[in-house]
Amino acid sequence: MQSQKSFADSLMAELRPRLREARKSWDLIRTNYTAMAGLFMVVFMVAVALLAPVLAPPTPFTDPLEIPRDWRFANPIPPGAEGHVFGTGTNGLDMFYGVIWGARTTLVSSLFVVLVSAIIGLAIGAVAGFYGGWIDEALMRITDVFLSLPALILAMAITSVLTRSLNNIMLALIIVWWPGYARLMRGQVLIIRESIYVEAARSIGARTSRILFRHIVPNSLSPLVVNVTLDLGAVALTMAGLSFIGFGVPSGFAEWGRMVSDGQLWMPPIMVIYNGVEYNAWWTWAIPGLFILIFTMGFSLLGDGLRDILDPRTRR
Amino acid sequence: MRMYQFVIRRLFLLIPVLIGVSIIVFALTRFTGDPGAAYINPKMSESQIQQVYAKYHFDQPAINQYWYWLNGLFQGDWGWSTSADQPVTKAIGEKFAATFELAAVSMVIAIIVGIALGTTAAVKRNKPFDHVTRVVSLIGVSLPIFVLGLLLLYVFSFNLGWFPDGGRYSNTYIFEAGGVPRMTGFVLIDSLLVGNYGLFSNAVWHMVLPAIALAFASIAIITRIMRNSMLEVLGLDFVKTARAKGVPESAVIRRHARKNALIPTTTVIGLVFGGMLGGAVLTESIFRWNGLGRWSAQAVMGQDIASIMGFVLLTAIIYVIVNLIVDVLYAYLDPRVRLE
Numbered sequence: 119m120q121s122q123k124s125f126a127d128s129l130m131a132e133l134r135p136r137l138r139e140a141r142k143s144w145d146l147i148r149t150n151y152t153a154m155a156g157l158f159m160v161v162f163m164v165a166v167a168l169l170a171p172v173l174a175p176p177t178p179f180t181d182p183l184e185i186p187r188d189w190r191f192a193n194p195i196p197p198g199a200e201g202h203v204f205g206t207g208t209n210g211l212d213m214f215y216g217v218i219w220g221a222r223t224t225l226v227s228s229l230f231v232v233l234v235s236a237i238i239g240l241a242i243g244a245v246a247g248f249y250g251g252w253i254d255e256a257l258m259r260i261t262d263v264f265l266s267l268p269a270l271i272l273a274m275a276i277t278s279v280l281t282r283s284l285n286n287i288m289l290a291l292i293i294v295w296w297p298g299y300a301r302l303m304r305g306q307v308l309i310i311r312e313s314i315y316v317e318a319a320r321s322i323g324a325r326t327s328r329i330l331f332r333h334i335v336p337n338s339l340s341p342l343v344v345n346v347t348l349d350l351g352a353v354a355l356t357m358a359g360l361s362f363i364g365f366g367v368p369s370g371f372a373e374w375g376r377m378v379s380d381g382q383l384w385m386p387p388i389m390v391i392y393n394g395v396e397y398n399a400w401w402t403w404a405i406p407g408l409f410i411l412i413f414t415m416g417f418s419l420l421g422d423g424l425r426d427i428l429d430p431r432t433r434r
Numbered sequence: 435m436r437m438y439q440f441v442i443r444r445l446f447l448l449i450p451v452l453i454g455v456s457i458i459v460f461a462l463t464r465f466t467g468d469p470g471a472a473y474i475n476p477k478m479s480e481s482q483i484q485q486v487y488a489k490y491h492f493d494q495p496a497i498n499q500y501w502y503w504l505n506g507l508f509q510g511d512w513g514w515s516t517s518a519d520q521p522v523t524k525a526i527g528e529k530f531a532a533t534f535e536l537a538a539v540s541m542v543i544a545i546i547v548g549i550a551l552g553t554t555a556a557v558k559r560n561k562p563f564d565h566v567t568r569v570v571s572l573i574g575v576s577l578p579i580f581v582l583g584l585l586l587l588y589v590f591s592f593n594l595g596w597f598p599d600g601g602r603y604s605n606t607y608i609f610e611a612g613g614v615p616r617m618t619g620f621v622l623i624d625s626l627l628v629g630n631y632g633l634f635s636n637a638v639w640h641m642v643l644p645a646i647a648l649a650f651a652s653i654a655i656i657t658r659i660m661r662n663s664m665l666e667v668l669g670l671d672f673v674k675t676a677r678a679k680g681v682p683e684s685a686v687i688r689r690h691a692r693k694n695a696l697i698p699t700t701t702v703i704g705l706v707f708g709g710m711l712g713g714a715v716l717t718e719s720i721f722r723w724n725g726l727g728r729w730s731a732q733a734v735m736g737q738d739i740a741s742i743m744g745f746v747l748l749t750a751i752i753y754v755i756v757n758l759i760v761d762v763l764y765a766y767l768d769p770r771v772r773l774e
Contacts, residue, residue, distance in 0.1 A: 259450050259451075259454070260454070262450070262451050262454070263450075263451055263454030263455055263457075263458065264458075266451045266454075266455055266750055266753060266754050266757075267455065267708075267746070267749065267750050267753065268708035268709065268711045268712040268749060268753060269708075269712065270712030270713075270715065271711060271712050271715070271745070271746055271749050271750075272746070274715070274730070274734065274742065274746070275458075275459065275462055275742060275743065275746040276462065278462075278733075278734060278737075278739060278742045279462050279463075279465040279466050279739065280465075351576065355576075355578055358578050358580075359578060359579070359580065359712070359715075359716055362578070362580045362716060363715060363716070363719065363731045363734055364731070364734055364735050365734060375578070375580075378578075378580060378581060378584070379580075382584060382720075385584065385587060385588065385592070386588065386592035386593075387592065398588075398592070400588060403581070403584050404581075404584075404585070404588075407577075407578065407581030407584070407585075410577075410578050410581065411573070411576055411577050411578070411581070414575075414576040414577075414578075415572060415573070415576035418572065418575060418576050419572065
């Protein structure tokens with residue numbers, strides 16, 4: 119009993135300053151209206167992704183990421199017609215279903231890409247920065263090579279030799295994105311390694327692994343958090359670009375870039391006729407395009423806000 | 435360190451990077467089923483095909499193969515582009531100018547507009563102009579370039595009819611007496627050289643939308659950096675001194691502040707240029723611009739590995755050289771960089 123109570127006490131003692139910091143962070147976000155706008159967009163996208171099965175129920179026994187088709191219409195029909203909220207695309211692709219489930223595709227895959235790259239980059243950057251010497255030199259020359267190619271083009275090169283699938287796009291993007299994190303982490307470690315508290319830990323005889331994981335890694339996380347947030351948007355943008363060119367998912371898959379690429383067929387001067395009225399089928403490309411914009415903008419605003427909030431200079 | 439020492443040092447650092455890039459590209463070509471397929475074209479006879487296999491030694495260990503592949507590259511043998519139906523090097527030669535022309539115009543637009551917007555936004559900090567600029571640059575970095583391209587086409591070409599819907603010039607010029615001149619490959623320059631001003635204005639007219647689409651994201655990035663570094667410089671002592679001794683405000687901003695704020699801005703130009711190379715793939719596809727980007731996008735559709743790898747190798751070389759130039763420029767502008 120006694121030991122349990124003291125455990126709870128020590129837990130609270132450990133948590134209290136963290137809670138205080140968390141509240142302070144929240145206050146800083148709340149008063150930063152651009153960060154708030156970003157947070158709203160991000161929450162909206164996450165909600166859409168989570169609630170996809172409720173918002174747009176999939177047909178049983180089919181892949182939910184396969185957009186259902188209204189086969190009665192080969193040409194697009196306008197938003198609102200025949201129960202299609204955002205209209206349809208080529209061969210009756212339901213745009214509403216597509217953008218809703220597309221949120222899930224984009225959120226899950228960009229989260230996966232960014233988190234895996236961040237973990238790889240964190241490990242490599244921490245090792246390079248902490249040990250220095252030839253290990254550092256070798257690892258940094260490798261990151262140089264990867265950073266010497268524009269992101270979209272390196273990803274294009276990698277995906278071009280793999281089979282076309284979402285998983286391979288994600289693999290390519292991880293290969294493209296980790297070096298940035300490795301660089302960032304290394305820079306952080308180099309600064310923190312020289313700080314007084316690391317010196318203090320070393321002088322009382324702390325083990326290397328303790329210094330690394332207990333002092334250096336946690337203290338270098340805040341710029342990493344900012345970059346993860348910003349990169350979620352950037353990865354989504356690059357991924358949409360890749361699927362727009364034709365890498366990755368086939369037509370009819372709930373992915374925004376692919377949907378824009380399919381919708382592009384219906385740019386004017388091609389007109390579609392529904393119920394005797396002529397339309398420019400702008401909804402086929404503009405609606406998925408708008409969703410990409412909201413997604414990227416949300417993470418970009420939130421990331422900028424977080425940078426201001428986590429910066430100790432603006433904090434105190 | 436002296437300037438030339440700095441340049442030489444940076445040139446040396448390029449070597450491992452380029453070797454690394456070549457290893458990546460080489461490894462990717464060996465990932466496909468038959469690496470020889472990249473060199474074979476339909477017109478080759480059986481014995482010529484045998485020669486290809488003999489030349490590149492696909493049966494030998496990877497390290498030897500890499501050597502033969504590298505030799506081939508230096509001899510100008512970059513493989514056969516099935517999507518352009520000609521050797522890769524020839525296709526690059528024909529399409530390079532189109533892409534370079536578009537990228538150069540976009541770059542100039544991005545630098546001029548970005549610096550102007552960034553400077554003004556910093557001077558009018560927290561005024562409506564600053565807020566509007568911030569929103570526009572936010573859209574610039576968040577809107578996919580292909581959606582922007584489609585939007586520009588939809589509004590300014592199809593609905594308003596102000597600009598053409600793609601291509602580098604109207605087809606009528608191809609059939610005109612003399613046709614389209616091809617000297618440097620840059621239509622804007624060639625048309626002026628032969629004095630065909632109709633073609634020149636036609637080419638400019640065709641370039642407006644794709645150049646805006648390609649420049650937009652870069653304008654956003656340059657504006658942001660310029661605004662931030664301008665704000666930093668405006669708070670420095672020498673600016674206060676200039677104001678205190680009665681230098682007119684416009685001169686303080688132009689001569690004292692902006693000049694110094696430009697230095698950090700140069701560093702992003704390399705980055706922005708890399709984004710443009712990637713953006714060219716998307717922009718050219720949308721505006722039917724017959725350059726490297728559209729060609730590589732077509733290569734993707736046709737599983738044309740030789741062309742894709744040729745494009746990647748070329749962009750890597752260009753990107754590395756541009757970054758070198760930017761570094762040297764930065765060191766020239768800011769002597770502190772050279773001292774370490």
